[in-house]
Amino acid sequence: MTSTQQHLTPVDPARLTEVLDGRWAHVRRDARDQLGEQKYAPVYGETNAEARERITGLLKDLAATGRTRLGFPKAYGGEDDAGASVTSIEMLAFGDLSLMVKAGVQWGLFGGAVQLLGTERHHAAHLRKIIDADLLGCFAMTETGHGSDVQQLRTTCTYDPDTQTFDLHTPHESARKDYIGNAAKDGRMAVVFAQLITQGKRHGVHAWLVPIRDEAGNPVPGVTIGDDGPKAGLNGVDNGRLSFDHVSVPRDMLLDRYGQVAEDGTYTSSIENETRRFFTMLGTLVRGRVSVGGSAGSATKLALQIAIRYGEKRRQFAAPGEDREIVVNDYLVHQRKLLPALATSYALHFAQEELTSTMHDVQGAETVDEAAQRELESRAAGLKAANTWHATRTIQMCREACGGQGYLAENRLPALKADTDVFTTFEGDNTVLLQLVAKGLLTGYQDSFGSLDSWGKAQFVADLVKETVLERTAARGLIARLVDAVPGRDEEVSLLDRGWQLKMFEDREKHTLEGAANRLRKGAANKSNRLFDVFNDVQDHVLRTATTHIDRVVLEAFVAAVDRTADPAARALLAKLCDLYALTTIEADRGWFLEHGRLTPARSKAVTSTVNALLKELRPFMTTLVDGFAIPDAWVQARIVTEEGPRQEVMAAEDARVRAAAAPGDSAVDTPDATAVDLEMAPAQ
Ligand SMILES: Cc1cc2nc3c(=O)[nH]c(=O)nc-3n(C[C@H](O)[C@H](O)[C@H](O)COP(=O)(O)OP(=O)(O)OC[C@H]3O[C@@H](n4cnc5c(N)ncnc54)[C@H](O)[C@@H]3O)c2cc1C
Numbered sequence: 001m002t003s004t005q006q007h008l009t010p011v012d013p014a015r016l017t018e019v020l021d022g023r024w025a026h027v028r029r030d031a032r033d034q035l036g037e038q039k040y041a042p043v044y045g046e047t048n049a050e051a052r053e054r055i056t057g058l059l060k061d062l063a064a065t066g067r068t069r070l071g072f073p074k075a076y077g078g079e080d081d082a083g084a085s086v087t088s089i090e091m092l093a094f095g096d097l098s099l100m101v102k103a104g105v106q107w108g109l110f111g112g113a114v115q116l117l118g119t120e121r122h123h124a125a126h127l128r129k130i131i132d133a134d135l136l137g138c139f140a141m142t143e144t145g146h147g148s149d150v151q152q153l154r155t156t157c158t159y160d161p162d163t164q165t166f167d168l169h170t171p172h173e174s175a176r177k178d179y180i181g182n183a184a185k186d187g188r189m190a191v192v193f194a195q196l197i198t199q200g201k202r203h204g205v206h207a208w209l210v211p212i213r214d215e216a217g218n219p220v221p222g223v224t225i226g227d228d229g230p231k232a233g234l235n236g237v238d239n240g241r242l243s244f245d246h247v248s249v250p251r252d253m254l255l256d257r258y259g260q261v262a263e264d265g266t267y268t269s270s271i272e273n274e275t276r277r278f279f280t281m282l283g284t285l286v287r288g289r290v291s292v293g294g295s296a297g298s299a300t301k302l303a304l305q306i307a308i309r310y311g312e313k314r315r316q317f318a319a320p321g322e323d324r325e326i327v328v329n330d331y332l333v334h335q336r337k338l339l340p341a342l343a344t345s346y347a348l349h350f351a352q353e354e355l356t357s358t359m360h361d362v363q364g365a366e367t368v369d370e371a372a373q374r375e376l377e378s379r380a381a382g383l384k385a386a387n388t389w390h391a392t393r394t395i396q397m398c399r400e401a402c403g404g405q406g407y408l409a410e411n412r413l414p415a416l417k418a419d420t421d422v423f424t425t426f427e428g429d430n431t432v433l434l435q436l437v438a439k440g441l442l443t444g445y446q447d448s449f450g451s452l453d454s455w456g457k458a459q460f461v462a463d464l465v466k467e468t469v470l471e472r473t474a475a476r477g478l479i480a481r482l483v484d485a486v487p488g489r490d491e492e493v494s495l496l497d498r499g500w501q502l503k504m505f506e507d508r509e510k511h512t513l514e515g516a517a518n519r520l521r522k523g524a525a526n527k528s529n530r531l532f533d534v535f536n537d538v539q540d541h542v543l544r545t546a547t548t549h550i551d552r553v554v555l556e557a558f559v560a561a562v563d564r565t566a567d568p569a570a571r572a573l574l575a576k577l578c579d580l581y582a583l584t585t586i587e588a589d590r591g592w593f594l595e596h597g598r599l600t601p602a603r604s605k606a607v608t609s610t611v612n613a614l615l616k617e618l619r620p621f622m623t624t625l626v627d628g629f630a631i632p633d634a635w636v637q638a639r640i641v642t643e644e645g646p647r648q649e650v651m652a653a654e655d656a657r658v659r660a661a662a663a664p665g666d667s668a669v670d671t672p673d674a675t676a677v678d679l680e681m682a683p684a685q
Pocket of ligand 1: 105109139140141142144145146147148149178179180181231234239422425426427428429430431432
């Protein structure tokens with residue numbers, strides 16, 4: 001399939017759902033069946049205390065559905081299915097996002113850390129209780145002073161062989177644990193990250209399982225618990241602060257899969273390098289990051305579903321000579337807002353599905369493939385950033401696309417906006433995550449462990465790959481065939497040629513990567529430059545390598561999904577949507593393509609006219625495309641979706657009645673003078 005100049009025919013949305021549901025279709029179907037109850041829908045106007053109480057109750061209900069055990073080991077009642085657990089969280093994000101986040105903290109972060117950083121004794125003692133929500137816990141990594149650079153945490157945990165205990169201590173306010181989910185109200189234990197010190201030597205950040213509240217819910221001696229108070233959203237999540245005043249932690253509470261302390265205080269680890277050890281530990285926790293990206297995707301699909309369904313019924317301004325006003329989805333600029341975002345949501349969905357699958361396979365493999373693990377972490381970081389930024393922008397756009405209605409809580413969009421806002425920050429600040437992606441690309445995933453800070457100082461400039469090789473994606477064979485088949489000179493190739501589109505994305509990534517590498521090399525060659533400045537002077541360029549890389553990965557995932565779509569009508573529709581994703585991405589960055597001679601001015605203009613033509617073709621399929629997401633009606637919870645249609649019909653019927661009853665020539669019932677083409681608007685509206 002090199003060209004998509006096909007005529008579209010009606011599509012059954014179920015055929016789209018089949019492609020979207022992918023490898024964990026059964027998990028998605030179960031979620032639609034199990035979680036459709038009204039109690040999982042968001043509630044507006046609650047106090048913080050009410051929201052927290054309700055969400056804690058729902059957390060227990062969720063445990064009773066059995067969905068919370070999917071990612072845990074079979075030996076403790078789980079199903080050993082990492083992909084299913086991430087997909088399940090993603091589905092939960094169609095409901096109240098506070099519940100999704102609280103579940104993510106309990107089973108993804110807290111449970112995940114006990115499972116993946118702990119050993120047999122920790123599993124035996126705690127995993128069943130964690131799965132059943134009988135033990136609620138926290139993941140206490142971030143400190144007030146260190147969020148992105150967690151290798152520099154200041155909390156210490158010092159071993160004393162005489163008592164065989166650790167002394168956990170918060171030396172100052174910057175070392176206080178902050179924003180910690182489950183801390184302010186519910187958590188009984190916390191996985192606390194701190195600098196391990198034994199026999200007078202520091203061994204870097206490790207994690208301990210630490211009780212923070214007693215049975216009655218009071219803080220245990222030495223632990224001070226604070227509340228982060230009202231937030232911009234996620235009011236059902238009890239984020240709080242934790243400080244430790246020389247709290248005694250038994251030796252066996254160290255989560256010691258990657259580093260052990262013997263009775264006499266001798267430290268051992270299979271990973272000698274401290275930085276490498278820390279990033280290996282963090283790498284095992286990639287599930288949380290994957291879940292946040294997927295959940296942002298769900299919230300965005302929901303917003304698009306609301307805006308597109310409303311836009312299908314909402315009418316504003318009349319067309320000259322017509323009785324009824326124009327449906328807002330018929331306006332080109334409305335399509336310009338909604339359809340490219342919808343295309344991006346499809347594209348990101350397929351990339352996310354591929355990521356979940358890779359994560360499942362890498363984590364489930366018998367032997368650890370370090371290169372695959374590093375690529376997985378990079379892909380998870382990049383797609384988390386892409387998905388969450390797309391969510392923030394698109395939900396705001398959908399809010400505006402619904403006009404004043406979009407601002408009302410009863411129409412869901414304000415909560416979607418407020419609750420997903422922080423997704424760009426937690427589980428890794430997006431800007432910092434992009435640097436992680438860029439680092440992998442620039443070092444060719446060589447063994448170059450280091451924090452982002454030390455990356456600026458360390459060897460990496462010398463390690464830069466001599467030849468830029470694009471990181472492969474699952475669809476590499478298919479992509480290579482399409483790119484190789486591009487005929488003739490660029491200007492002669494159709495903008496709808498898939499191979500040409502792919503080549504444009506590849507080319508931009510390769511050029512950007514090589515340019516960044518060259519600039520870093522040049523900067524490093526000048527010995528008087530501080531290495532930090534070498535890095536910092538090209539930081540924007542370095543980040544562009546990450547975004548251009550992610551764009552390509554996402555396009556390739558979309559192309560692969562089109563290729564595996566069996567139903568011909570659905571396949572043609574997805575191919576067209578893929579064109580829209582590719583061309584609007586090129587259009588948005590046309591400055592680069594023009595500057596670098598990849599587009600002539602004439603061809604650049606043709607991109608815009610082709611996008612507009614695609615919008616026209618896709619216009620009749622807007623609702624089909626959102627129906628493909630198969631979001632149950634019970635989850636949508638936006639009154640405008642159901643109320644605007646009947647309201648418009650009543651008004652139209654009344655208008656028709658008035659018209660029929662009017663005397664001939666009565667100007668009061670003629671089509672209004674000011675129509676959609678007159679651009680009249682009353683002042684001070
Ligand atoms: C609601 C909420 C819930 C949370 N839940 C938890 C939890 O349960 N457990 C937990 O441990 N943590 C949690 N966090 C903390 C979260 O992970 C951190 O807020 C996040 O990692 C960012 O750290 P920071 O807030 O210190 O921001 P900073 O790291 O201070 O970043 C501030 C700004 O500086 C920029 N910046 C930083 N470094 C660089 C750089 N090298 N180059 C360029 N720019 C840079 C960033 O892009 C950002 O714009 C939560 C946070 C929130 C808000």
